[in-house]
Amino acid sequence: MKFINKRNIIMALVLLAIAFPFVTQNDYFIHVMTLSFIWMIGVYGLNLLAGYTGYLSLAHAGFFAVGAYSLGLLTVKAQMNFWLAFVLALIITSILGFLVGLIALRTKEHFFAIYTLCVGYILYLVIDKWDSLTEGVRGLIGIPAPANIGPISFETPLSQYYLVLAILLVVILIVYRIVHSLTGRTYIAIRNSEDLAQTIGISTMKNKLEAFVLSTFFAGLSGALYASFIRFIGPDIGNIVITFDLLTYLLIGGIGTLSGPIVGTVLVVWISQQLQFLQDYRMLIFGPILTLLVIFYPRGIAGSIAGWNAKRAEKKLAKAQLDERFSQSTLAAENQVKEG
Amino acid sequence: MEILVQQLFNGLTIGSVYALVALGLTLVYGILHIPNFAHGALYMMGGYITLMMMVQYGLHYWLAILVSVIVVGLIGVLMERLVFYPLRHAPPIHDKIAAIGILLFLEAFAQYVWGADYQTMPTPYGQVIQLFGLTFTMQRLLIIIAAIAVMVLLYLFLKKTYTGASIIAMSQDRDGANLVGINTNRVAMLTFLISGGLAAIASSLAAPINLVFPGMGQLVILKAFVIIILGGMGSIPGAIIGGYILGFSESLGATYISNDYKDIIAFILLVIILSVKPTGLFAKGGH
Numbered sequence: 001m002k003f004i005n006k007r008n009i010i011m012a013l014v015l016l017a018i019a020f021p022f023v024t025q026n027d028y029f030i031h032v033m034t035l036s037f038i039w040m041i042g043v044y045g046l047n048l049l050a051g052y053t054g055y056l057s058l059a060h061a062g063f064f065a066v067g068a069y070s071l072g073l074l075t076v077k078a079q080m081n082f083w084l085a086f087v088l089a090l091i092i093t094s095i096l097g098f099l100v101g102l103i104a105l106r107t108k109e110h111f112f113a114i115y116t117l118c119v120g121y122i123l124y125l126v127i128d129k130w131d132s133l134t135e136g137v138r139g140l141i142g143i144p145a146p147a148n149i150g151p152i153s154f155e156t157p158l159s160q161y162y163l164v165l166a167i168l169l170v171v172i173l174i175v176y177r178i179v180h181s182l183t184g185r186t187y188i189a190i191r192n193s194e195d196l197a198q199t200i201g202i203s204t205m206k207n208k209l210e211a212f213v214l215s216t217f218f219a220g221l222s223g224a225l226y227a228s229f230i231r232f233i234g235p236d237i238g239n240i241v242i243t244f245d246l247l248t249y250l251l252i253g254g255i256g257t258l259s260g261p262i263v264g265t266v267l268v269v270w271i272s273q274q275l276q277f278l279q280d281y282r283m284l285i286f287g288p289i290l291t292l293l294v295i296f297y298p299r300g301i302a303g304s305i306a307g308w309n310a311k312r313a314e315k316k317l318a319k320a321q322l323d324e325r326f327s328q329s330t331l332a333a334e335n336q337v338k339e340g
Numbered sequence: 341m342e343i344l345v346q347q348l349f350n351g352l353t354i355g356s357v358y359a360l361v362a363l364g365l366t367l368v369y370g371i372l373h374i375p376n377f378a379h380g381a382l383y384m385m386g387g388y389i390t391l392m393m394m395v396q397y398g399l400h401y402w403l404a405i406l407v408s409v410i411v412v413g414l415i416g417v418l419m420e421r422l423v424f425y426p427l428r429h430a431p432p433i434h435d436k437i438a439a440i441g442i443l444l445f446l447e448a449f450a451q452y453v454w455g456a457d458y459q460t461m462p463t464p465y466g467q468v469i470q471l472f473g474l475t476f477t478m479q480r481l482l483i484i485i486a487a488i489a490v491m492v493l494l495y496l497f498l499k500k501t502y503t504g505a506s507i508i509a510m511s512q513d514r515d516g517a518n519l520v521g522i523n524t525n526r527v528a529m530l531t532f533l534i535s536g537g538l539a540a541i542a543s544s545l546a547a548p549i550n551l552v553f554p555g556m557g558q559l560v561i562l563k564a565f566v567i568i569i570l571g572g573m574g575s576i577p578g579a580i581i582g583g584y585i586l587g588f589s590e591s592l593g594a595t596y597i598s599n600d601y602k603d604i605i606a607f608i609l610l611v612i613i614l615s616v617k618p619t620g621l622f623a624k625g626g627h
Contacts, residue, residue, distance in 0.1 A: 056433050103611070106618035109432050110375045110573070114565045115614050118607040121562055125607075129600050240558070244444055251437060281452050287445025294438045295426050 017165055021158055030161050036269040037164045038225045041171050043249045043261035048175060048245075051058075051186065051256035053211040054191030058243050059116035062123030063216040065238030067093045067223030069127060072140040072233050083148035086224055093220025094213055095122070101212035105205060108194070117240070119141025124238035139234035143227050164225055171218060176258060178214075187211055191256075248286050251293055254300030263301050348472060353549070355587020356487035360542035361560055362567040362579040363494065364535035370511030371531045372424060377439040379539060380561025381446035386412045386540030387552045388454050391461050401464050405544040411538040415535025417529045425528070450624060451554040451609075463506045463548035483545045490541055491580060494534070495547035498576070507531055559603060564602045566610040 011081060021030050028086050042064055050056045070092045073083035100119055107115050127134050134140065146154040154160050186207050189197040198204050227233050236242075253264020272282055297304050348381055361383055368376050386408050393404035419442060427435045465478035498504035510517040510527045518524050543556070567586055571578020579599070594602040 050433065054431075054433065056436055103615045107614050108618070110373075110436070111569070111614060111618065113436055114375060114569065115610070118562060118566065118610050122604060122607045122611070125601070125604050137530045244440055247437065247440065281448050283444040283448035284452060285447060287441045287443070289443065290441030290442075291423055292431070294434045294441065295423065298430065298434055 014169070018162075021161055027157055030157050032254075032269060032273055034157070034164050034229060035162045035226075036265050037161075037168045037227060038222050039246065039269065040222075040261050041168055041225065041267045042222035043246050043253075043265055044171055044175050045215040045222070046250055047255065047257075047261055048187070048218070049211050049215035051250065052179060052187040052191060053208060055105070055212070056073055056113045057104075057116045057209065057212070057215065058113055058240070059104075059120035059123065060215075060246055061240060061242035062120035062228070062238050063093055063097060063219035064223040064242060064246075065127055065233075065235070066096055066123060067220030068218070068227035068233050068237055069134060069140070069223075071224040071227045072143045073133070074284075075144050075322050076140055076142055082144055082228070082295070083149075086146075086228075089224045090217060090220050091294060093223070094217045097152050097213045097216025097220075098209070101216070101260070105208045105212060120238070120240055120243060124235060124240070127238050128235040134235070137235060139232060140227075141232050141314050143231045143233065146228050160229060167225065169238065171221070172262075177259070179258060183207070183210070200330050219262070248290055250300075251290055254302030254304070254306075257299065257302040257306065260300050260302040269300070342474070343595060346476075347595050348588065349474065349476060349480070351588035351591035353483050354591060355584035357546040357583075358560070358563055358567055358586055359580045359583025360487055360538050360545075361492065362564040362571070362583050363491070363576065364542075365561075365564045366571070366576060366579040367507070367511075367531050367538075369568065370576075371507065371528055372420075372428075372515075373574075374424060374435045374439070375565065376535075377436060377561070378419065378446065379535070379564065380440040380557030381443045382412050382416060382539040382557070383543045383560055383615070384433075384450060384534050384554065384557035385415060385446060387461070387543035387556060388450055389540070390523040390544040390547065391459060391552050392454070394462060405541065408540040408544055411532040412540035413536040416532035416539075420529055420532040424479070430528070447526045447554050447557075454554075456554060458551040458553045461544075461552055465548075477549070479548050481551075484504050486541070486545055490538070494538075495576075503527075503530065511570035516622050543622045563606045564605055566606045568587045569610060569613060 020033060024030065042060065046057070046060050067089050070089035071085055072264050074080045074088055075082055078085075100116075100302070104112060104115050104119065106278065128136060130136070149156070152159070179187075186197070186202055189200075189202060190204055190207060194204055223237070226237070249264040249268050250261060251264065252268055253262065256261030269284070275282060275285075293300060299307065361379070364382075365376060365379050368374065368379070370618075389408040390401075390404045393399045393407050394401060399407065420527050423434055423438050423442060427438055463479050465482050467478045468475055469478060469481065496504075498508055506517065506522045506527050507530065509520070509522060510524055514524060517527070534576065543560075563586060567582035568579055571580075571582030586609070589609070590602055590605055593605045597605075
């Protein structure tokens with residue numbers, strides 16, 4: 001049992017992800033997997049905010065679309081170098097996130113959810129109606145694939161798969177470091193009780209804003225990757241439906257857990273692929289699942305597994321203690337017998 | 341001048357519909373303190389059920405609305421029993437997500453059963469009337485009159501009957517209401533029944549001048565949220581006044597600013613309000 005520890009599992013998963021294209025040799029599967037990696041990045045962003053800081057933002061699709069459109073417009077219309085446009089797209093999304101967060105985070109709970117819902121809708125409407133800039137419902141066509149970095153080119157699906165995988169791993173590493181640092185603890189403290197956090201001297205506004213900007217940064221990153229991978233974007237990617245999709249991935253995987261976004265996204269994306277015929281009706285299944293999960297397993301798959309493990313460890317500990325006490329008492333009894 | 345009056349009339353029509361939807365939302369918020377994101381789906385279901393009753397079963401318009409009110413009200417009660425009741429002690433983020441789950445389900449359900457196309461609802465009140473030099477359809481006039489009638493009835497019910505008073509009592513203080521012997525479970529179910537019914541009336545009235553489609557509730561519910569934040573979460577007069585304010589600003593904005601961006605007005609309004617007062621206008625209590 002010693003082999004199944006955290007580090008080995010992570011190593012195995014990374015190796016699996018690297019070996020995946022060689023195992024399947026199927027371009028379609030590689031395409032689906034790349035797409036799920038892109039979604040995962042966005043889900044990690046949402047998780048940082050909703051899962052760890054406790055603020056349910058419903059504007060994520062909007063920021064995703066801002067990232068995608070910034071990249072698309074800068075490369076297609078301004079003819080900018082790809083990587084420069086990529087970095088600019090991330091900066092634009094983060095600045096927008098900072099400005100929105102500055103105001104949105106003054107609100108709490110329901111107001112925050114409603115406020116971000118409306119912000120998301122404004123972003124979507126602006127993209128949809130601003131024909132002269134975004135081409136409106138016609139969408140942006142001909143977004144270039146990632147440009148070469150030195151000798152490495154990203155024209156083939158395989159190389160794009162590895163590019164996205166590499167970026168995803170970096171994102172996971174960053175989130176891991178954040179969550180296990182004092183900053184992460186601070187976010188959790190804010191989630192558990194904002195008043196208490198404030199009382200013990202945490203600058204809640206600063207930390208919340210930090211989490212919000214990071215979260216929009218990841219949403220923008222995921223959007224920019226999406227644009228360069230699919231190479232066509234329409235206003236629909238800013239629709240609230242995308243936010244709900246991300247939320248479904250997060251909830252099923254496990255909100256507020258590190259592995260949740262991976263588990264949830266892979267699972268739901270693959271199930272959706274298997275249920276192609278359901279395409280438009282997939283929410284007939286995922287809607288109730290979302291509701292049932294929140295009622296019965298609010299921590300999703302990853303959270304529930306962690307819960308079981310914790311319970312088992314506790315039981316083991318209790319049993320060990322019981323055994324110890326039992327052996328002590330028999331010892332005591334034997335001693336009594338001897339003395340008697 | 342004529343355009344202005346015409347637009348004010350239109351604002352009154354839209355405002356009536358908004359006010360009805362916002363009333364249902366604010367009642368539920370007052371009782372359970374949850375923003376019911378699935379309320380827009382109830383609105384949409386109301387439209388479809390009325391349409392189905394009229395087209396497939398050939399019922400009269402008013403009879404169809406009655407059926408729709410009952411069915412949607414019951415869906416609301418089911419929602420309370422199956423979802424919000426088990427979640428009453430959960431962190432606030434949970435019932436929001438659960439409500440979103442219901443919303444997604446009902447929209448997919450409508451699309452599955454009735455198809456994704458836009459449908460028009462026939463109305464027996466399509467006549468055009470000339471009054472004081474203005475032209476408008478009978479249906480629009482009907483919306484205003486029916487909405488006001490419903491609001492008056494609701495007001496009388498809440499103020500003059502024992503059951504209505506228990507709803508108000510519970511929204512003021514849940515524990516207190518429980519202590520004086522009010523069955524809070526029953527009141528919660530009743531509130532969802534009324535809330536669903538109001539949504540069904542609103543959509544059935546508005547559908548003949550708009551269209552019926554699976555996503556018809558999305559914009560309306562977002563606007564209803566804007567309204568109840570404008571009027572104070574849980575406040576009944578606030579929802580009515582807020583509804584009319586939004587209706588007027590939208591119809592005037594559509595003529596004098598831009599028709600394309602008229603839907604944005606509500607959200608800009610909300611962003612401004614929450615930027616200035618993060619707990620909404622007329623919020624009770626301090627920090």
